[in-house]
Amino acid sequence: MLKQFFILCSGADKELLEGCSEGEQTKYIGIGATVFFTAVMAFIACAYALFTVFDSIYPALLFGLVWSLLIFNLDRYIVSTIRKKDKFSSEFIQATPRIILAVIIAIVISKPLEIKIFEKEINTVLLSEKNAMALNNKKEVANYFKSDLDKNKAEIYKLKSEVTHKEKEVNTLYETYITEAEGTAGTKKLGKGPVFKEKIAKHDLVKKELDTLQKINLAKIVAMELKSKTLQADLDKKVTETQPIIDSFDGLMSRINALDKLPWLPSFFIMLLFLAIETSPIIAKLLSPRGEYDFKLEDLETALKATLEQDKYQRALLVKTSASMYDKVYGDIAEDKKLYDLQRKNTSDLLELQSNNFIEKQKRTL
Incomplete structure (x- = not known):
């Protein structure tokens, strides 16, 4: 059950991954576990940060849960949308926006925990400032x-x-x-x-x-x-x-400012730790070779793409053929003498009725 949960966290296709080898499944289980524990760290960090704001545990837990779900969804989306290619440079360019986003997330979720870790030192700085x-x-x-x-x-x-x-x-x-x-x-x-x-x-x-x-x-x-x-x-x-x-x-805000007045090196290393945790699923996927799952996924995507392109071409050809046939049919009908005489008679009757109706209206007016 835990295995299936971590596969769900990794954003991989469950049915497609079940047909792959144990090693391939283990790789995605590890990626999913990293995504999950990153969300747990985000929950702890956000809950503590909001507890310092509201001084109440219930709003802090509620917003912490919402924030952790948001981080979980973002990480899961980032990992699941990276596609393995033949060239590492292409993969890196594809992953660059996601790495930047991961860096931002790491900085955001590390700051509250830095405040908690250096709480005593921050309290000393705040006491001096309060005095x-x-x-x-x-x-x-x-x-x-x-x-x-x-x-x-x-x-x-x-x-x-x-x-x-x-x-x-x-x-x-x-x-x-x-x-x-x-x-x-x-x-x-x-x-x-x-x-x-x-x-x-x-x-x-x-x-x-x-x-x-x-x-x-x-x-x-x-x-x-x-x-x-x-x-x-x-x-x-x-x-x-x-x-x-x-x-x-x-x-x-006052605690963040107090943290900035402390030596930057310990805080910097904690931020690097969270950055490593946050980017580890992406880095792992970039560094890992193309596996069985990637080949099967590419096969499904290219097959679907080929089918869609074929359907699109056939629909365009069908429209073009139908238009050509209707042009020919209506051209033949236009040369039919019997239909021409019938249309001429109907038009003549319609004009006669319109003329009589106009005269009647004129008489009523007079």
Whole structure:
């Protein structure tokens, strides 16, 4: 049963191959097995690739099955349509488009398995890229809020500077009236004279201004600091919201790009392995000598071609002969006097009826 299945996979004519030798059948069983296992590898590769895309096993298995059937059908078609000829160059030219197609298929089905084989190395590259993206994301978000935060900080600094400046002014006036009372500066008269009262009054006025300014600016500073906290919270929220996008940066395309950043030689040899598997049925058929099956198949095809060409020639000859006979028959009929008189009488009667009918219509019109 397995033998019959692999013969089916090879695309060979089952009935024709059964009449061939065991060696010939073994050759096509090997070709069919290669086609089948290539499809199995295509299923594994496609299923894994789509699993990285959908993160679900059922769609991956479904599309993997469809892809493997497509590859199986293509390989089976490629192998079954190559015909053995007397010259190797003719066979190679015939197989060239199929070899190119096989190379494309090998590259396509090898890439997902390369991703799986080098998964740990790819994860390292992706981790490094995610960290860099997270840092760049924080910088971009911080730059987005930077102008508002800087403006807010500048306002707070300005308000605090006004209070500090007014406090310095109050302290200066305080020292002035104290030294005036002590007699160490100003009029240098000990006691609380008119000058002292003037300076303490000025100090008290500025102190009231300071109290008012502190009250107003403190309220503004509290509001500004609350706004800064809100901006900082928005910044942190933005970073938190964008982080899952960075964390999910491990899809198929990102893994392929990460694979390209690894040393190319191991990946290249894996691709060559799949290329050898994919092209092996074609190469085997090209290198193998013409066998019993090829001769029998050529005999059937040439016999059918000869029969079709003969039928086509006979049909053309039949049409030509029939046309010649009908020309001669109608030529003889045209010279028959009896048929001529009958046709003349019928035509005359028809014209008479048409004339009478026309006259009747004219009368009805009048």
